[in-house]
Amino acid sequence: MKRKISFYALHLCLCLAFLFLPYAFTSAKTIFVWPDLYSNVHDRIYFFIYFSLLCFFYFNYYYLIPRYYFQNKQLLYFVMIACFLLFFLWVSRFLDHPDHNFLDFRDHSKPFLKHHELFKEGMKPPPDLKKMPPGPRPMSFDAMGGPPTQYGHTALVYLLGVISSLLFAISGRLQNVEKEKMKSELAFLKAQINPHFLFNTLNSIYALALKKDDKTPDAVIQLSELMRYIITNANDEVIDLSKEINYISNFISLQKTRLGNTVSVDYQVNGSPFGKAITPLILISFIENAFKHGVNPDQTSEICIYIDILDDVLTMQVSNKKTFSIQSETGIGLQNTIERLALLYPNKHQLKIEDTHDKYIVNLSIQVV
Structure with a gap:
């Protein structure tokens, strides 16, 4: 909601700045002259033309470009752009000089030298340049005039609006394509992660069932909690951090139930996870990787998991003592998580993995908002 408000506020400010642009640099002493729309015809004309060009900018951005330019109808699009340009040129010329021909590019103002009424008693007309001797001459007055400035001014603003709207639309389209590509990649990674979790957890339950352990029913309940979380929340873009922490706690409890006294697990969570959000799973x-590669029933296994939450930064350290059964290759789930971090948290996370002779340590810091 706040993002929408800021979006509309920014567009409103830009529109107002554009509408008052003709009055920002004037020939007056001040930098900005407030337009007199009530009694000044010239100010009303400029305001109407700029307002019309502003409306066309949004019409072009939201309708013409998606409907024609992006639908392989570029020729028709540019023909329409040319027609609209002629229309705006006619409007600007008609409003300023309604009695003149639209295709007449001459300046119809009366020659300055023929304005006899300006030279009253006590005022001398400008000298006749033809009768003056050779030498420096005073500034001359062009009696023929030039092309009206309405055409050039309107065409310049119009073309700038068309080009900028095209650039914005193309840039937005490229960003949308990139987002869709990222969503497809994330969906593929999640499709690999979820069965991976289910496979490992079912192996844990299977091991308990083989031993006819009394903790098997509790493990089944914990598994149901894990699966409920995956089914209901795994496809969300972000989720409350407290739910993710609860999911991790259930996973660790299930692993401790399965492994019993063969592993020493030091699990600590410091700070409040409430009011913060994170991408699920x-x-x-990283925690699953520690249990998968750092546990051997024939050896003393040690796993340490520390999660600290301070302001908008979550820091997690996962370390496990290496065992003889550890696999050298990186698991599918771990590699996918590293790729997801790069996609979802660019420049918003730091990941450091230490692979020593006897320990495997993961240090992760990530922004949670």
Whole structure:
């Protein structure tokens, strides 16, 4: 909602600035002269023309470009642009000089030298340049005039509006294509992650069932909580951080139930996760990787998981003691999570992985808002 308000506020400010642009640089002493729309015909004309060009900018951006330019109808689009240009030129000429021909580019103002009424008693007319001797001459007055400035001014503003709207539309289209591509990549990565979680968790339940452990029913309940989270929340762009922390806690509890006393798990969460959001399933792969590659029933296994939440930054450290059964290759879930972090949190996360002789340590800091 705040983003929409800021969007409309920005457009409103830009529109107002554009409408008052003709009055910002005037021949008066001041930088800005407030337009007199009530009694000044010239100000009303400029305001109407600029307002019409502003309306055409949005019409071109939201209708003509998507309907014609992006639908492989570029020739028809540019023909329409040319027609609208002629229309605006006619409007600007008609409003300023309604009695003149639209195609007449001459200046119809009366020659200055023929304005006899200006030279009253006590005022001398300008000298006749033809009768003056050779030498420096005073400034001459062009009696023929030149092309009216309405055409050039209106055409310049119109073309700038068309070009800028085209650039904005093309840039927005490229951004949308990039977003759709990112969504497709994320959907593919999630499709790989979710079955990966289910496969590993079912293996844990299967191991408990083989041992006929009394904790099997609790493990089934914890598995149902995990699956409910994946089904209902995994496809959301962001989710409340407290739900993600609760999911991690259920996962760790399930692993501790399965492994029993064969692993020492130090799990701590500091700070409040409430009121903050994060992408779902972005943290669990690092924790899962520690249990997958750092646990051996025949050895003493150690896993440490520390999560600190301070302001809008979450810091997580996951470390596990290496065992002889550890796999050298990176798991699918971990690699996908690294790719998702690069896509979803560019310049908003730091990931450092230390792979030493006897330990595997992951340090992750990520912005949560």
